[in-house]
Amino acid sequence: MHVIGLMSGTSVDGIDAALVEISGLETDLQVKLLAGATYPYPEILQSQILAVGAGKPISMAEFAALDDAIATQFAQAALAVQAGHTPADLIGSHGQTVYHRPPKKDQRTNDKVVSSSPLGYSLQLGRGAAIAHLTGISTVSNFRVADIAAGGQGAPLVPRVDAYLLGHATQSRCVQNIGGIGNVTYLPARSTANWEQQVRGWDTGPGNMLLDLAVQQLSQGAKTYDQDGAWAATGTPCQVLVEQWLQQDFFQQAPPKSTGRELFGLDYLKDCFADAGRYQLSDADFLATLTELTARSIAHSYGAFLPQLPDQVLLGGGGSRNLYLKQRLQVHLPSASVITTDEVGLSADFKEAIAFAVLAYWRHHGIPGNLPQVTGAAKAIALGEIHLVATSGRDSIESHPH
C-alpha cells in the first residue's frame, strides 16, 4: 500500500512529508521511503501558530481560519510529495500541535484513589476531513485523542512503530528523537520474553526548543538555530546550573510523561537566562549549558527509568545533526554507541512522518498504534479518525485561499 505520512512537530519549522510503500503488518512490517521532503510554512502562518501555541487568545473565527490554513498546507505537501509517483491510497496526517496538557496523575492514599484527575487534552490543527477533500485521498488524522480518552498521555505515539521498524535481534536500543521536544523509545533485544510489553518510551524534555529560542534572541533574529551545534561548541557548559535545572519535577517524574512548549517555552527560557546571569555566562557558555541540559536530561532519564542502559542509541529528528549535542550525549552515555537512524537504514529526517504513515496503515487494518505502558492508556487502541474519500477525486486547492 502507498501511504503518505505528514508531520509538523513542536519546532513549527514546516511539514515533513513522506511517501512510503508499506507491506506486512507487525513483525513482518516493511517500509520503503519513495519520496520525502520538508515544506516550510509561510512565515505569517508560522508566526500565527507560534503565537497561539504560546497562549495568545483568538476568536473562534480565527481558530477556524487557522485550522483550514494548516489543512491546506498539509494537503499541498501531500500532493507535492507524491508528484511523479502513483497516487497514494491513504494519508496519515499528524497535524500541528497547538496545545498539549498531559493528564494529572491520580492522587492516591494507601493505594486508594482519593481524587480522580481530569483526562489530558491535546489539540492538533489541520482537519483531516479537509485534507481528504483537497487531495482526494482518504485521510487518517487526530491520532492522539483516543489514547487520551483512555486515560493516556496521547504521546509519544511513535514507540510502537519504532519497535517494529527498529527492534534488533540481540542488541538493546534507545531510539532518541530530538525535535523541539525529545522523546525516547527503549527497545530491548527481540529475544527478550514478552518483548512488546518490555518496550518503554516517554518524552525526555527539551530537545532543540530552548536552544532555538535562545539562539534567536542572542542573534537578534539573525539565526533560527545553532547549526551543527557550532556556536555552543565554542562555550563551556555550567554543570552546577544543569544540576539545578535537572531537579525540576518533570525530569524527576517517572513515566508515563509527555510535555511541550507549554512547559519548555519562552517563560522557561526567561528563568534560564536569569539563572545564567548569576554565573556570568557568555552567550556561548549559555548555549553550551542549554545543550548540556538536553544531553544530560536524556542520559539521566535512561539511568533513572530503564531496566538497563542500551547498547545503541539511534538519534532521529533535526537535533541528530547537532554534532556538539551528539558528542555531549556520547560523553554521558559512554557504554552505548550513539549513531543516527540513517546509519541503520531509516531516515532520521523523515522518521516521524513515516511513523504517521504506519499508524494510518495500522488504523486501516484495525491494528493498535499506542503502547499502554508508554502512554499510560488503559488499553491498546487503533488510533486516528478516518475520513474516507468516495470517488469524486480532489477539489482544487487553489479554490481554498488562506
Ligand SMILES: Nc1ncnc2c1ncn2[C@@H]1O[C@H](COP(=O)(O)OP(=O)(O)OP(=O)(O)O)[C@@H](O)[C@H]1O
Ligand atoms: N544542522 C543542524 N544542526 C543543529 N540543529 C539542527 C540542524 N538541523 C536541524 N536542527 C534542529 O532541529 C530542529 C527541527 O527538528 P525536527 O524537525 O525534528 O523537530 P520537530 O519535528 O518540529 O519537533 P518534535 O519532534 O518535537 O515534534 C530545528 O529547529 C533545529 O533546532
Ligand SMILES: CC(=O)N[C@H]1[C@@H]2OC[C@@H](O2)[C@@H](O)[C@@H]1O[C@H](C)C(=O)O
Ligand atoms: C503533543 C505532541 O505533539 N507531542 C509530540 C512532541 O514532539 C516530540 C514529543 O513531543 C512527542 O511526544 C510527540 O511527537 C511524537 C511524534 C510522538 O508522538 O511520538
